[in-house]
Amino acid sequence: MTTQELIEQIKIKKSFLCIGLDVDLNKIPKHLLKEDDPIFVFNKAIIDATHHLCVAYKPNTAFYEAYGIKGWKSLEKTINYLNENYPEIFTVADAKRGDIGNTSTMYAKAFFDDLAFDSVTVAPYMGKDSVEPFLTFKNKHTIMLALTSNQGAFDFQTKTVDGKELYKQVLETSKSWNNSENLMYVVGATKAEYFADIRKIIPNSFLLVPGVGAQGGNLQEVCKYGMSDNVGLLINSSRGIIYASSNADYAQAAAEKAQELQNEMEIIIKNK
Amino acid sequence: MTTQELIEQIKIKKSFLCIGLDVDLNKIPKHLLKEDDPIFVFNKAIIDATHHLCVAYKPNTAFYEAYGIKGWKSLEKTINYLNENYPEIFTVADAKRGDIGNTSTMYAKAFFDDLAFDSVTVAPYMGKDSVEPFLTFKNKHTIMLALTSNQGAFDFQTKTVDGKELYKQVLETSKSWNNSENLMYVVGATKAEYFADIRKIIPNSFLLVPGVGAQGGNLQEVCKYGMSDNVGLLINSSRGIIYASSNADYAQAAAEKAQELQNEMEIIIKNK
Numbered sequence: 001m002t003t004q005e006l007i008e009q010i011k012i013k014k015s016f017l018c019i020g021l022d023v024d025l026n027k028i029p030k031h032l033l034k035e036d037d038p039i040f041v042f043n044k045a046i047i048d049a050t051h052h053l054c055v056a057y058k059p060n061t062a063f064y065e066a067y068g069i070k071g072w073k074s075l076e077k078t079i080n081y082l083n084e085n086y087p088e089i090f091t092v093a094d095a096k097r098g099d100i101g102n103t104s105t106m107y108a109k110a111f112f113d114d115l116a117f118d119s120v121t122v123a124p125y126m127g128k129d130s131v132e133p134f135l136t137f138k139n140k141h142t143i144m145l146a147l148t149s150n151q152g153a154f155d156f157q158t159k160t161v162d163g164k165e166l167y168k169q170v171l172e173t174s175k176s177w178n179n180s181e182n183l184m185y186v187v188g189a190t191k192a193e194y195f196a197d198i199r200k201i202i203p204n205s206f207l208l209v210p211g212v213g214a215q216g217g218n219l220q221e222v223c224k225y226g227m228s229d230n231v232g233l234l235i236n237s238s239r240g241i242i243y244a245s246s247n248a249d250y251a252q253a254a255a256e257k258a259q260e261l262q263n264e265m266e267i268i269i270k271n272k
Numbered sequence: 273m274t275t276q277e278l279i280e281q282i283k284i285k286k287s288f289l290c291i292g293l294d295v296d297l298n299k300i301p302k303h304l305l306k307e308d309d310p311i312f313v314f315n316k317a318i319i320d321a322t323h324h325l326c327v328a329y330k331p332n333t334a335f336y337e338a339y340g341i342k343g344w345k346s347l348e349k350t351i352n353y354l355n356e357n358y359p360e361i362f363t364v365a366d367a368k369r370g371d372i373g374n375t376s377t378m379y380a381k382a383f384f385d386d387l388a389f390d391s392v393t394v395a396p397y398m399g400k401d402s403v404e405p406f407l408t409f410k411n412k413h414t415i416m417l418a419l420t421s422n423q424g425a426f427d428f429q430t431k432t433v434d435g436k437e438l439y440k441q442v443l444e445t446s447k448s449w450n451n452s453e454n455l456m457y458v459v460g461a462t463k464a465e466y467f468a469d470i471r472k473i474i475p476n477s478f479l480l481v482p483g484v485g486a487q488g489g490n491l492q493e494v495c496k497y498g499m500s501d502n503v504g505l506l507i508n509s510s511r512g513i514i515y516a517s518s519n520a521d522y523a524q525a526a527a528e529k530a531q532e533l534q535n536e537m538e539i540i541i542k543n544k
Binding site: 162 | 401423427432
């Protein structure tokens with residue numbers, strides 16, 4: 001999917017919501033556990049109930065890998081279901097990968113070719129040659145960690161490097177990489193006041209924003225400081241939506257939570 | 273496996289060699305491609321031919337993920353084969369994972385419980401709460417990236433943070449984390465002169481050292497500056513060993529290359 005197509009979808013749906021499909025068998029409704037593939041059944045129901053309210057889905061690969069081959073199959077079925085039924089949806093493999101060049105190429109193939117995701121999250125620690133292999137894929141997007149939503153973000157990311165915080169160095173440096181137009185960035189909603197500075201460095205890039213809801217981030221604040229001319233934000237909510245109910249009405253409850261966020265986003269877009 | 277058991281194995285085998293099982297179907301002998309699971313057949317032959325010369329095997333997960341579910345099955349068969357036939361071998365899932373707390377726990381379960389690896393590599397960018405979930409597993413080891421072997425290491429890792437290079441901050445900071453005795457570190461062989469400084473910060477921790485051979489690192493130099501009282505090094509070689517021959521004699525050729533390194537290591541240990 002091109003960035004322009006994503007922007008179009010945001011305009012059509014009046015939403016910049018990304019729904020995190022982080023499925024934990026201990027948290028989904030008990031009656032699903034008798035299914036052959038409970039994770040896929042759960043995802044399918046959530047997707048069918050919410051696809052008109054969001055522009056993106058983001059399975060975090062950890063939740064699938066934890067169930068071994070069975071989990072990997074659930075992930076494959078989920079992305080195939082999305083690509084076949086809702087090709088207008090932007091898909092994110094939240095995998096936080098990164099390795100030396102030839103190895104990063106293998107990861108890029110895994111997520112872009114084999115699984116056919118539109119984007120994958122990567123970690124910046126290993127630098128340019130660990131990220132550039134991802135950037136060579138046409139109409140695919142590489143979402144690099146910049147400032148994450150967890151407490152550990154303050155361990156290294158906000159430390160001062162040559163007079164500038166590390167996450168700012170990461171943003172700044174990455175702009176010079178080959179095919180950097182295929183970069184997006186992860187910036188946690190829990191640090192809304194940082195968005196103004198971030199927009200000075202990357203005024204137009206899309207930001208994937210976790211941490212609204214369960215982790216305490218505030219949507220209004222994030223939009224106030226982080227929105228670009230083309231919205232430029234994908235606000236992710238996982239647990240707040242997919243675990244809205246642990247009963248048979250879980251999909252409907254998820255849709256209601258997604259609808260609340262979409263309503264809020266529609267107003268924000270109108271008043272922009 | 274405990275650290276003490278690993279040290280014992282190094283003494284018994286007079287080797288601190290780790291063999292990287294980074295299997296690319298384009299590089300293995302052509303005749304294997306007619307097998308049902310060429311990756312596993314290749315790994316099994318390499319392992320059977322080299323297990324007495326090394327103390328560890330390190331499959332890089334990227335090479336398996338690139339082949340989807342089939343690749344994940346090859347990885348599972350490989351680790352099961354190792355655990356069943358050579359339980360004295362230390363196993364490393366080179367996955368470079370890292371995420372927020374509850375998600376890192378899922379990754380830890382995937383590699384420590386589901387696949388039963390002895391250790392997994394992780395990235396430090398997201399800080400303490402992204403790594404500590406891995407450290408809670410008893411007799412399992414978390415190998416954190418410190419100074420990697422690629423050119424991109426100079427993009428952020430060697431930049432000065434509060435008066436000290438980032439990789440040194442990472443080493444220093446991690447020492448205060450809960451269960452930090454379960455930490456090991458990745459330090460690239462391509463930067464041998466850095467080992468002396470690193471040993472001042474972590475005198476006894478095990479270091480996983482990629483970059484000898486194909487990437488140009490020098491074993492003698494690494495050992496001169498990096499060896500601890502208990503050796504404290506796992507020197508990894510991947511391509512230099514497993515692709516020593518692309519013909520039917522590939523396993524034997526791999527054993528010869530591994531033997532060369534083991535011979536060199538035996539002399540280094542004796543002269544320590």
